Amino acid sequence: MTTEPKQLFVNLFEMACVSHITHGLWPLPGNNRERFADLDYWLELARLLEHGGFDGIFLADVIGAYDVFRGGPETALREGLQSPNLDPLLLVPAMAAVTDRLGFGVTFSTTYEPPFAFARRMSTLDHLTKGRIGWNIVTSYLPNAARNFGLDDEVPHDERYRRAEEYLDVLYKLWEGSWDDDAVIADREARVFTDPAKVRYIDHVGERHRVAGPHIVHPSPQRTPVLFQATGSPAGIEFAGRHAEVVFTGGRTSEEFRRNADGMRDSAERHDRQRDDVKFIAMAGVIVGRTTEEAEDKWRLYQQQSSLDGILAHSSLPVDLTAFPRDITVREALARAEFPAERVPFLPLDKTVGQALDFVKNSRDDRFLVVGDAKTVADEIERWLDEDGLDGINLRQYHSFETARDFADLVIPELRRRGRLPQAGERSATLRERLFGDGDGRLPERHPAARYRGGANLHEPALAEAALPTR
Amino acid sequence: MTTEPKQLFVNLFEMACVSHITHGLWPLPGNNRERFADLDYWLELARLLEHGGFDGIFLADVIGAYDVFRGGPETALREGLQSPNLDPLLLVPAMAAVTDRLGFGVTFSTTYEPPFAFARRMSTLDHLTKGRIGWNIVTSYLPNAARNFGLDDEVPHDERYRRAEEYLDVLYKLWEGSWDDDAVIADREARVFTDPAKVRYIDHVGERHRVAGPHIVHPSPQRTPVLFQATGSPAGIEFAGRHAEVVFTGGRTSEEFRRNADGMRDSAERHDRQRDDVKFIAMAGVIVGRTTEEAEDKWRLYQQQSSLDGILAHSSLPVDLTAFPRDITVREALARAEFPAERVPFLPLDKTVGQALDFVKNSRDDRFLVVGDAKTVADEIERWLDEDGLDGINLRQYHSFETARDFADLVIPELRRRGRLPQAGERSATLRERLFGDGDGRLPERHPAARYRGGANLHEPALAEAALPTR
Numbered sequence: 001m002t003t004e005p006k007q008l009f010v011n012l013f014e015m016a017c018v019s020h021i022t023h024g025l026w027p028l029p030g031n032n033r034e035r036f037a038d039l040d041y042w043l044e045l046a047r048l049l050e051h052g053g054f055d056g057i058f059l060a061d062v063i064g065a066y067d068v069f070r071g072g073p074e075t076a077l078r079e080g081l082q083s084p085n086l087d088p089l090l091l092v093p094a095m096a097a098v099t100d101r102l103g104f105g106v107t108f109s110t111t112y113e114p115p116f117a118f119a120r121r122m123s124t125l126d127h128l129t130k131g132r133i134g135w136n137i138v139t140s141y142l143p144n145a146a147r148n149f150g151l152d153d154e155v156p157h158d159e160r161y162r163r164a165e166e167y168l169d170v171l172y173k174l175w176e177g178s179w180d181d182d183a184v185i186a187d188r189e190a191r192v193f194t195d196p197a198k199v200r201y202i203d204h205v206g207e208r209h210r211v212a213g214p215h216i217v218h219p220s221p222q223r224t225p226v227l228f229q230a231t232g233s234p235a236g237i238e239f240a241g242r243h244a245e246v247v248f249t250g251g252r253t254s255e256e257f258r259r260n261a262d263g264m265r266d267s268a269e270r271h272d273r274q275r276d277d278v279k280f281i282a283m284a285g286v287i288v289g290r291t292t293e294e295a296e297d298k299w300r301l302y303q304q305q306s307s308l309d310g311i312l313a314h315s316s317l318p319v320d321l322t323a324f325p326r327d328i329t330v331r332e333a334l335a336r337a338e339f340p341a342e343r344v345p346f347l348p349l350d351k352t353v354g355q356a357l358d359f360v361k362n363s364r365d366d367r368f369l370v371v372g373d374a375k376t377v378a379d380e381i382e383r384w385l386d387e388d389g390l391d392g393i394n395l396r397q398y399h400s401f402e403t404a405r406d407f408a409d410l411v412i413p414e415l416r417r418r419g420r421l422p423q424a425g426e427r428s429a430t431l432r433e434r435l436f437g438d439g440d441g442r443l444p445e446r447h448p449a450a451r452y453r454g455g456a457n458l459h460e461p462a463l464a465e466a467a468l469p470t471r
Numbered sequence: 472m473t474t475e476p477k478q479l480f481v482n483l484f485e486m487a488c489v490s491h492i493t494h495g496l497w498p499l500p501g502n503n504r505e506r507f508a509d510l511d512y513w514l515e516l517a518r519l520l521e522h523g524g525f526d527g528i529f530l531a532d533v534i535g536a537y538d539v540f541r542g543g544p545e546t547a548l549r550e551g552l553q554s555p556n557l558d559p560l561l562l563v564p565a566m567a568a569v570t571d572r573l574g575f576g577v578t579f580s581t582t583y584e585p586p587f588a589f590a591r592r593m594s595t596l597d598h599l600t601k602g603r604i605g606w607n608i609v610t611s612y613l614p615n616a617a618r619n620f621g622l623d624d625e626v627p628h629d630e631r632y633r634r635a636e637e638y639l640d641v642l643y644k645l646w647e648g649s650w651d652d653d654a655v656i657a658d659r660e661a662r663v664f665t666d667p668a669k670v671r672y673i674d675h676v677g678e679r680h681r682v683a684g685p686h687i688v689h690p691s692p693q694r695t696p697v698l699f700q701a702t703g704s705p706a707g708i709e710f711a712g713r714h715a716e717v718v719f720t721g722g723r724t725s726e727e728f729r730r731n732a733d734g735m736r737d738s739a740e741r742h743d744r745q746r747d748d749v750k751f752i753a754m755a756g757v758i759v760g761r762t763t764e765e766a767e768d769k770w771r772l773y774q775q776q777s778s779l780d781g782i783l784a785h786s787s788l789p790v791d792l793t794a795f796p797r798d799i800t801v802r803e804a805l806a807r808a809e810f811p812a813e814r815v816p817f818l819p820l821d822k823t824v825g826q827a828l829d830f831v832k833n834s835r836d837d838r839f840l841v842v843g844d845a846k847t848v849a850d851e852i853e854r855w856l857d858e859d860g861l862d863g864i865n866l867r868q869y870h871s872f873e874t875a876r877d878f879a880d881l882v883i884p885e886l887r888r889r890g891r892l893p894q895a896g897e898r899s900a901t902l903r904e905r906l907f908g909d910g911d912g913r914l915p916e917r918h919p920a921a922r923y924r925g926g927a928n929l930h931e932p933a934l935a936e937a938a939l940p941t942r
Contacts (some may be wrong), residue, residue, distance in 0.1 A: 001736065007578040017597075018664050027659035034657050037598040039691070043568055063588070065685060073667065073685065079494035080664030084655075084689040086595040087588075094564035094599065097514055116619040117534070117558075117584055124487075124557040127566065184555075186505050191778070193489050193551030196544065212618035214536060218508070218555040285827035307662070350831070361669070417661040 005419045006385045009392025012049055012404050013470055014223055015060040016088055018080030022398045023310020026080055032400045039094055041278030046095035048401055052408025056103030058394050059088035064145030068316040079310040081112030089121055093254045096129045103132045103431040110167040111160055116211050119174040122225050123217035131441050136228040139164050153355050161235040166206045173202040177452030178215035194302055202454050222441045226431050239269020242448060245446040246279045253365050254388050257449035261389060273446050286370040288377045288410045299371045302398045308361045326354030335454040357375060378414040476890045477856045480863025482519055484754060487530040487559055489551025493869045494781020497551055503871045510565055517566035519872055520573055523879025525573030529865050530559035534730045535616030537789040550781040560592055567600045573601045574902040576699055579640040580611040582631055585622035587682050590645040593696050595687035600911050602692030602901030607699040610628045621895050632706040637677045639714060645674040649686035649925030671926050682805050691784020693912045697902050713919060717750045722838050725859050732860060744917050747903045750906055755839040755864035756930050759881045770842045779832045797825030851884040
């Protein structure tokens with residue numbers, strides 16, 4: 001008896017800015033990153049991904065400047081580090097116009113904008129893409145983002161998750177509970193578009209939000225977009241176990257990754273879901289060449305060009321280690337800066353400043369990084385799938401569009417030969433069906449959003465109350 | 472000496488719903504309105520408009536249900552009256568992907584969503600469309616919209632304009648003041664994307680908003696989108712005189728229209744702008760046929776099919792006149808409903824209910840309505856331009872795509888022959904240049920937004936304070 005090999009889900013990781021996660025590389029010859037505000041950039045990229053066999057494009061986002069490092073936004077601006085940065089939701093309709101199957105993941109924060117407007121935006125995108133949309137749920141972390149939305153500083157971490165619980169409750173009521181599937185009848189003879197008996201107010205009254213409804217958009221193919229989340233904190237793991245369908249996680253080793261994934265699956269079970277209701281996607285670095293040497297040359301170039309300033313500004317490290325002599329220890333540098341070492345436990349305190357900076361710049365310490373020819377890469381990806389239990393990757397870009405084109409030209413055909421990717425054109429209709437391989441594109445009945453279907457439970461006390469971490 | 476004849480600016484008036492303003496017509500044979508949630512509808516339409524010679528498409532919006540009439544949303548739902556209704560901003564990138572010159576007007580309310588996020592969305596759209604975006608500034612009027620955004624009822628009318636003043640002040644600081652034109656240098660050799668000396672925080676602290684900035688998007692072709700507004704109230708006229716570049720207005724007669732336009736020009740002068748800094752666009756009904764008879768037949772069909780229920784629900788009239796005998800007076804009907812007649816002075820109180828309803832259903836009492844062949848229509852449009860001083864029209868749709876196609880096939884060639892429209896492909900780059908015929912696509916120096924250029928006045932007391940109507 002043979003079983004089908006496990007297949008990979010392949011996203012390109014993107015952001016509408018010059019320098020997303022591989023800082024210092026935008027000036028490389030032929031790199032298109034500075035065209036990020038040009039619509040044609042996104043149309044070309046979307047066509048390349050769809051024709052190349054990618055499953056989706058995943059758009060990161062921030063809503064403020066990285067202005068902690070060196071006490072201002074100057075480094076981030078110079079590096080093009082996630083600023084300027086366009087609204088990611090607005091890129092999707094354009095890319096949908098030139099593709100039929102490509103999935104779209106968009107990042108949006110539950111902390112600052114009204115849920116009614118966001119519910120409508122996602123329903124609009126799910127209609128326009130015919131069910132190809134996913135949402136990366138974030139709660140925002142930049143202090144400057146808070147200051148752009150009327151606050152003095154970030155909302156504390158666990159409080160952000162409390163708020164996110166209520167936010168999702170409102171969204172589920174609008175997406176799942178406000179309209180029945182057969183509400184729109186479009187009966188030309190009777191001249192009735194919607195049957196009003198199948199539509200209802202939600203009348204949500206919660207701690208932070210009051211939303212009457214009805215939802216302003218009729219049911220879309222998936223209703224609730226595919227729910228993505230990236231997290232590691234205890235509050236975040238509880239939240240993801242309850243809500244997330246796809247979790248971004250990673251690890252320095254296979255063991256660390258599996259531990260993270262198992263913790264998340266445990267959390268899903270605690271919330272009456274099944275262990276395989278959650279899929280795992282890791283950000284992966286794949287540098288592939290026609291030969292091993294070609295791949296190694298590229299990787300060396302990327303490391304040489306990598307910008308330490310960009311990495312440090314991105315990390316929001318409040319102490320500028322580059323301002324200290326390279327031969328003193330990190331601990332000594334922090335002491336000179338009068339900065340408490342216990343606030344930065346992730347730093348190698350007893351290494352020299354020089355060693356620490358070299359480590360940051362050249363880190364290869366990641367389970368999901370591979371450099372080599374197509375065979376080497378495919379072998380490694382098979383290990384990720386079979387040994388680690390990974391379900392998919394968010395491909396990190398070093399060069400646009402070379403990274404994506406190399407993967408499409410060299411890796412995808414090899415993975416197809418091995419049965420690790422579907423053949424061209426084989427993918428099913430909605431993003432959710434593609435990820436989970438069955439169902440009708442809707443959330444399963446055991447997901448908490450389903451409790452509002454048909455208008456049930458709309459006027460019960462918010463489920464979120466019970467699930468909230470205590471303050 | 473001859474002068475060039477005045478040219479017309481032609482928008483199609485649209486909304487992402489079944490029934491926008493011509494209720495009861497969506498079931499007509501061949502009408503595509505029920506495809507409003509299908510991306511292809513918008514792609515087909517955008518291509519038709521661009522190739523047909525339209526200048527733009529103008530998207531209306533509401534963010535709640537019409538649930539005043541008959542005390543609930545049932546009539547509006549049955550009619551498809553502006554519900555369901557997709558987010559209009561998300562349609563623009565898709566239409567931009569298949570056009571090069573078509574302009575886009577989008578409606579967005581200053582009352583409920585944070586200005587930082589909206590500033591970013593519009594800057595994104597201005598980049599993606601290469602300067603083809605306009606914004607119809609509204610303050611929202613539906614009670615249900617208020618209840619979707621956490622309030623018990625509408626914010627009172629003049630207070631909404633007070634809030635809008637501050638909202639615009641924040642937007643102008645972000646759009647005009649936060650980045651200099653030469654901030655983005657994209658210097659590959661120096662590996663510097665943005666010169667940080669040319670970017671600044673705005674640190675807005677006002678009555679309702681606190682926004683730090685810097686703006687998250689670099690300067691787009693127009694920076695501030697073209698500012699549209701529709702208003703008639705005293706507070707609205709003051710606001711438009713200060714901010715609007717294009718005002719939607721109308722009138723039952725030529726005199727009424729000219730009085731409205733003159734009042735708006737007076738207001739512009741009071742705000743240190745010039746009388747011709749404001750253009751006027753009227754919603755126009757143009758029913759054109761190859762013969763007069765064909766046009767009259769269409770018009771009769773549209774009137775027969777017109778839905779009185781749709782019109783009444785759209786009007787948010789709190790008394791349902793259809794529930795009374797047709798032969799009593801409106802005044803008597805209101806008395807029976809115990810509804811104070813002074814709250815609805817626009818109703819013909821001494822006519823019978825039957826007369827009032829017939830009038831509502833068949834009203835032709837509009838200066839900007841013409842039914843006839845191409846010559847008749849073009850003659851009438853020339854009168855609108857030359858006698859009334861109109862600058863453009865928002866074409867009301869009765870049938871999608873027939874209304875637009877008829878106008879493109881029959882009226883546009885005739886107006887071109889008369890020099891009333893540019894020849895194909897002649898229009899200039901940005902929407903603002905197209906409307907005003909000169910400049911660099913930016914607001915003129917005398918517009919209040921210009922005071923923040925180069926970072927000036929950012930930390931002065933908000934200009935809005937002085938301009939606010941007293942409470």
